[in-house]
Amino acid sequence: MSFELPQEVEETRKRARNFALREFTKELIEHFDETEEYPNEIRKKVFDAGFITIENPWNMLVTMEEFCRVDPGIGLSTLASVFGSEILLLYGTDEQKEKYLYPTLKGEKISAVAVTEPGAGSDVAGISSRIEKSEKGWILNGHKMFITNGTVADHYYLLARSAPPPSKEKRHHGLTLAIVERKWNGVNPVKLKGKLGMRATDTAEITFENVLVPNENIVGEKGKGFYIIMTFFNISRVYVAAQSVGTAQGILDLLLEYLAEKPASFREMEYVQFALAEISTLIEAARNITYKAAAKVFSFNPDPALTSMAKYYAAEVANQVANIAFKIVGMEASGSKLEKLYRDAKITEIWEGTSEIEKLVISRMILKKIQEVK
Template sequence: MDFGLDAEQAAVVDTVRRFVTRELYPYEDEVERVGEVRPELVAQIRSRALAAGLYAANMPAELGGGGLDPVTMTLVERELGAASYALQFLVARPSNILQACAGDQRDRYLLPAITGERHDCLAMTEPGAGSDVRSMSTRAVRDGSDYVIDGTKHFISNADKSDFVILFAATGVESTSHGQKKLISAFLVDLDTPGLTVTRGPSSVSHRGYHHSELAFEGCRVPAAALLGEEHHGFDLMGQWLGASRLTVAANSVGRARRVLELATAWAAQRVQFGEPIGRFQGVSFPLADMATELEAAELLTLQAAWKLGEGRMTDRDAAMAKLFAAEALGRITDRAVQIYGGMGLMDELPIERFWRDARVERIWDGTSEIQRHIISRSMLRPLGA
């Protein structure tokens, strides 16, 4: 494997880095202060991302997307990850699940998501079903030519800035050697559908301005044509999305960790105590060395998983290892950065405390660190019959 950038990849990285610096960084303090991204700023970032050719970079070129290969897309995610999540998410990468759209769904959901006319969110998590997805209670019952949906979803990211939801709901049960399991199906549901209520969820300490919502379905009726893919096979679609999303979390974590390390290194070189730059003291220089080493390891794990994805060989274990190590490395790197900055690291005058807060969620969403460890260890033990 050679992860040296070719000319095209170098140009893509340069384009994204300049976009992040010019179009996203200047608004981070505002978003932190007010906890919102102004509607006009949302429109501005989206339109400029479209103009720069950065919109839907993860989608196939034949559908109008950027058509980037997995390694190049991972480099894009790394660069975007350095910026405030509420801002970088507006440079949309529609869910790859939408590629399962068929017939009229392509014109109503897939293609408008790629052109920036419509925006998606994904609803999987429930108050009683987080890591244990199969225990979801939201259900969709067939009624003639429709499905009737009842249940509640929460922690639904970006629903307040979306037009439709990719919903996962139970549509039946099957008997297995481990007992009964719920059968899951996926649906495309417009957020203004009668019977669906969207409310803002509680505030989070991580990623201010990037909100999550609660979706309540009460007798919400959708046509059978809203079914995405095959009935009872939504879990398969979910698995395809989770691998890609975990790789995205890993790449974003690497990008943010790099920015934190650059700031901490500059601080250590400039801050003087006892007549010396604090970086000359081993208590500061050795943590910097550890941070740099962990960052390199996280990036290599992430790029390796992306390379395997491009080769059609990425496993759940590969994505889990990248997500686990990169997310936890980000946590350690931001924590050490706070220590290097000392008291100033906790002040909102500087961005370090924000990076520290933001890093915490990466070990939870898109599969907790514990779930990633379960995936990895299961891949080791199952071949031995354990």
């Protein structure tokens, strides 16, 4: 048994780190954090350098880690320009792949996943956007919230209700997934500004008014969209775990840079040494659980509880590490890159399932074991 990643993946890691150190300059990091613009030119360079690939998902995973280590905002927004691609890979028709997936994977289009609504975030089955059959196709009416890439995406993978739930217990039935283009009549995205962190990512509120969706844009079986989205989350959560590990590692890098400037007597203080030991141990554990969950997902043998553990744990670690580092650096962190990473870390506990939702997924799986031991 080996704990090493293949050499090809380690080489990608090195390339990703060098790329991020070269391209995500201090000036650009500050620029995108202040202006909240979408880093489109860097996104194109990321494609040209070949970092976005479906050939070997490990390459994307370590790239996510290394990019977020240097800057989570730019790193995530460039890699998430293909957000939701696994949905079409697994459930798309050949025509959908030709029209939407392959151009996205070549960097010619940007995609987004639109699930959350003003009244339904964690409660995915509670969404109220409606997609109804009409003579010419389907008619979509609804309201989506906090959609990453919302104003820059060419198309959204959108979940809406196509039939009333058959019962209270089966609220997740009757949801359908559709590909909706941003430029269609009736689609109105509005950029949300002033986020705490990850300000280089584009986030939007989107309304849909009588949008005509052609029949061929329905993904998978109608009424089964909930299962498609949950399958997708079981994949995307390992990338959020990698984002968290990278962010935590970036915070440790900054702390070491800070300590290098301090007298040896400061570094020798017990509380500083204990903090470094704690941070390194937390990161090592988060990285290991992330890779274990990813190994299952990437070999088509996902373990949803393990994936949720990785996402939950790595996100908690990113925030814990940010807290510990902040305490050591104190007021000097104010306005620094450490403060930025502290702000950027928070989202890992929220998107792709909050920490509470991940814990519910884990405990449901554990509770199933009671049935098995009975």
